[in-house]
Each structure stands twice: as C-alpha cells, then as structure tokens.
Amino acid sequence: MTLNIYHKKRNFKSTPEPYGDKPVKHQNLYVIHKHDASHLHYDFRLQVNGVLKSWAVPKGPSLDPQVKRLAVQVEDHPVEYGAFEGTIPQGHYGAGTVMIWDAGTWIPQDQNIEQAYQSGNLTFLIKGKKLHGLWKLIRIKSTPKNWLLFKLEDTYAKPEDEYSITEKELRSASSDKSMDEIAATAHKVTKPAAKPKRKAAAAKKAGPKAKKPNAAKKTKKSKK
C-alpha cells in the first residue's frame, strides 16, 4: 500500500476527495484529471498494482510525437480517485476544480510492467474517450521525479500546430461539463458520511496525536 503520502496531505473530514480504503485490482484504469489548482495542470494517472501512479503534466498531453511534455511524478492516488470530479475546498491541498478530462483503460506493451516502471520506461496503448493509440512515459535520469509523456507514431498522431487537443477538448469525459460548470455545481456535491468502522480504525492507528489542532494545520498547504 503506497497511499500514506496521499492520506497525509489531505483532511478527509472536509475534502470531497475519496479516502481510498483498499487497493483495487480490477482493470488497468487510465484517467487524466484537469486540475485548476494554483497552476492549471493535467494529472495523468495509470493503475499499477492497485493504485493510481500519478504525474502532474503542466501542459497536458499532445498528439504530436515531436512534442514531449514534462510529467512530474506525484504521490500515488487510490483507484477510487479515478471517479472523482468536483472541487477541492479552499485551504486544502490541491484546492480547485477537478475535471475527469479523459478516462478509459491502458494496455501495457512491456512484458513486465513493474520492471518497466522501475526502469522509468513505459510503453502503452491508451483506450480513452479522447486519447487513443500508443504512448510513452520516460523518466529523466538526472531528476527522478521528472518524466516525459509523449505520443508514438500511429494513426492517432497529429501535429500540434494542426490540432491541440487540450485547446479543442474542454469538457469532462464523464459528465460533459465545462470547468466552470463543475465549479458552479461543486457545492451541491455531498460525500457520503465516513464509515464508523474506518474512523475507529484510523483513530486507533493514529493514537492520541490525531487531535483537532494537528488536523487543522495540515489543511494549510495547497499546491498540486
């Protein structure tokens, strides 16, 4: 389970984001969130070993194989996060509107996904609503958090100056809403009450330290 950092950064009493109780192993989920945080970016996520490996891509994907987009790896997210669309409240980590910009499945082209991920060289087929075909993620060796995301040549490739997919595709792949529409309706989204079971388990784990003052401090950061 690699969700410790994800959990530490968030206050689940007041963010609508999912806690993500357990790793889910059902399919190779692929999601791109468009995230209007302190800086607009696209969060590229691939399900690996029951969590969503995640990269913040400032400029988003390009269909042009010549255009390699910086993808900064961020903390693993729970698979349930793939279904999240809404607004993270002010004062919270990542405050801002989150859209499911694209979603579908990914099909690894590497024999051993774990090995390919560890070596920082992933080749995969995307079957999304907006992105299709072959893509690549390559780690920049000198800066372990920085990767490059880019399209490989196939029938879905297009020159960026002819077609910029981030400029053309402005609506949610899930709800068909625009960013403004998601932001406007966000306050109506209510999260189901936390299960008492989980609360008790969390309190037990955290011990006496899990008092309110600490929880309040955690909410001050708001970057990605």
Ligand code: MN
């Ligand atoms: Mn983000």
